[in-house]
Amino acid sequence: MNDELVFHFDVDGEDFTSAGQASVMVKKNLRRLGLSPEIIRRVSIAMYEGEINMVIHAGGGVADVKVMEDRIEIVLTDHGPGISNIDMAMQEGFSTATDTIRTLGFGAGMGLPNMKRYSDTMDIKSTVGVGTTITMTVNIQ
Amino acid sequence: MIFITVQNLCNNCGFEPLNIPFPNREIKGGYCGDLLSWVMGRAGEDNAWITIMSNINVIAVATLADVSCVIFSEGTRPDDEVLSVAKEKEVNLIVSPLNTYDTAVKISGYINE
Ligand SMILES: Nc1ncnc2c1ncn2[C@@H]1O[C@H](COP(=O)(O)OP(=O)(O)O)[C@@H](O)[C@H]1O
Ligand SMILES: [Mg+2]
Numbered sequence: 001m002n003d004e005l006v007f008h009f010d011v012d013g014e015d016f017t018s019a020g021q022a023s024v025m026v027k028k029n030l031r032r033l034g035l036s037p038e039i040i041r042r043v044s045i046a047m048y049e050g051e052i053n054m055v056i057h058a059g060g061g062v063a064d065v066k067v068m069e070d071r072i073e074i075v076l077t078d079h080g081p082g083i084s085n086i087d088m089a090m091q092e093g094f095s096t097a098t099d100t101i102r103t104l105g106f107g108a109g110m111g112l113p114n115m116k117r118y119s120d121t122m123d124i125k126s127t128v129g130v131g132t133t134i135t136m137t138v139n140i141q
Numbered sequence: 142m143i144f145i146t147v148q149n150l151c152n153n154c155g156f157e158p159l160n161i162p163f164p165n166r167e168i169k170g171g172y173c174g175d176l177l178s179w180v181m182g183r184a185g186e187d188n189a190w191i192t193i194m195s196n197i198n199v200i201a202v203a204t205l206a207d208v209s210c211v212i213f214s215e216g217t218r219p220d221d222e223v224l225s226v227a228k229e230k231e232v233n234l235i236v237s238p239l240n241t242y243d244t245a246v247k248i249s250g251y252i253n254e
Contacts, residue, residue, distance in 0.1 A: 017222075020201030024230070027205060037186065037207070044205040045181050052177075105194045110178035117182065 005033070005067040011051055013060025013080075016104060022063045023048040033067065035140065042118040042138050043072050049111035050076040050134055056101050057081070058132060071120070074136045082128040090116065145252055147210045147233050150189065154247045155238070156212065160224060162231040166209045171248060173241050177202050184208055191237070191244050195219040203232045210234065214241040 007029060009022035023044055030040045047063065054061035058080020066073040083089045090112050097107025116122050119136035126132040148164035150156060158164075172184035173191045180202055184190055190208040192199065195217045203211045210233035213219065218236060219227070227234050237244040 017197050019198060020205065024201055024204055041186065041205075041207055044207075048181060048201070048205050049178065104196055104198060105175055105177040106198070108176040108178040110176070110182055114178055114182040 005029075007063075007065040007067075009063040009065075011054050011060050011063055013055055013058065015055065015060075019052055019055045020048055023051050026063075026065050030067070030072075039072070039138060039140055043074065046115045046118040046122075046136050046138065047074050047076075049114045050074065050136070052106060053111050054078045054080070056097060056106055061131075070140055072138045072140065074119075074138075076134045076136075077131065078133075079131040082130055082132055083124065083126040084128050086124050086126060143252065143254075147189075147235070150210075150248065150251070151235060153251050154244075156244075157236040157238075159213075159218070159234040159236050160227050161210075161233050161235075162228070163209075163233055166233060168209045168248075171245060172208070173245055181206055189248060191241050193217050193241065195223060197223050197226060199223070200226050200230055200232050204230055212237050212244060214239060214244045 011022055026047055027040055027044045058078035061078030064075045088094055092113045093109040095107045095109035101107050120139045121137045123135045145168045146165050151158045167187055168189045169187040171189040174180045175192050175194045184206045186207040187209045189210050189212055191212045191214050193215050195213055212235045214237050216238045
């Protein structure tokens with residue numbers, strides 16, 4: 001089987017009312033494909049955190065999700081400020097989110113750790129002033 | 142632990158059903174929290190999620206984390222826009238007049254009755 005299913009989404013920056021919609025769409029599509037609830041949950045959580053980060057930290061971006069025979073790949077690309085210290089950003093609780101964003105319930109500094117936890121592989125490529133690309137995969141047993 | 146549905150919970154704990162598209166959905170344990178990434182990462186599937194947050198992002202988190210219902214504590218109510226999105230996305234929403242702790246205690250008392 002070499003069927004590949006690809007989903008593409010534009011993620012609006014600074015729009016907190018529609019934030020998470022790409023992840024919700026992906027979840028719906030994965031359900032239709034009949035993937036296991038556990039896999040769907042992991043993809044949903046990992047992608048949501050990445051999507052929210054593009055909204056709150058990078059002014060938006062694009063999300064590409066590829067469903068392959070043995071895994072699901074999520075690529076999140078933005079042209080935001082970039083992450084200067086990835087090791088620090090990966091630490092639980094580290095956040096540069098503003099107070100306004102925190103009042104919405106974001107900014108716990110748990111997004112990147114959640115992405116790591118719920119994906120099987122995660123790669124961050126980021127250049128300050130240029131942008132960030134995060135690639136995650138979730139294996140389908 | 143007995144089998145408890147979202148409807149059972151409303152009927153027996155004095156909570157107000159605000160939007161209940163899935164009254165028969167089972168509740169398996171709960172999670173209390175207002176920080177969305179903690180809820181995302183730690184709430185379990187079919188948990189009742191108790192929170193004072195009532196903004197639009199709660200609906201997406203509830204959908205993605207697969208909780209069985211959101212219980213707004215302290216009598217908190219989402220605005221009409223949030224409620225209409227919850228209706229569209231078919232997310233169970235409940236209002237509890239109690240604070241988060243007392244809401245959890247009440248549920249626990251009912252479950253272990
Ligand atoms: N796409 C991104 N672009 C720029 N900075 C980012 C991006 N994603 C994450 N960051 C940085 O990494 C930090 C930690 O991210 P995360 O763990 O998701 O926590 P939070 O989003 O709650 O701040 C953020 O506060 C931000 O400084
Ligand atoms: Mg984040």
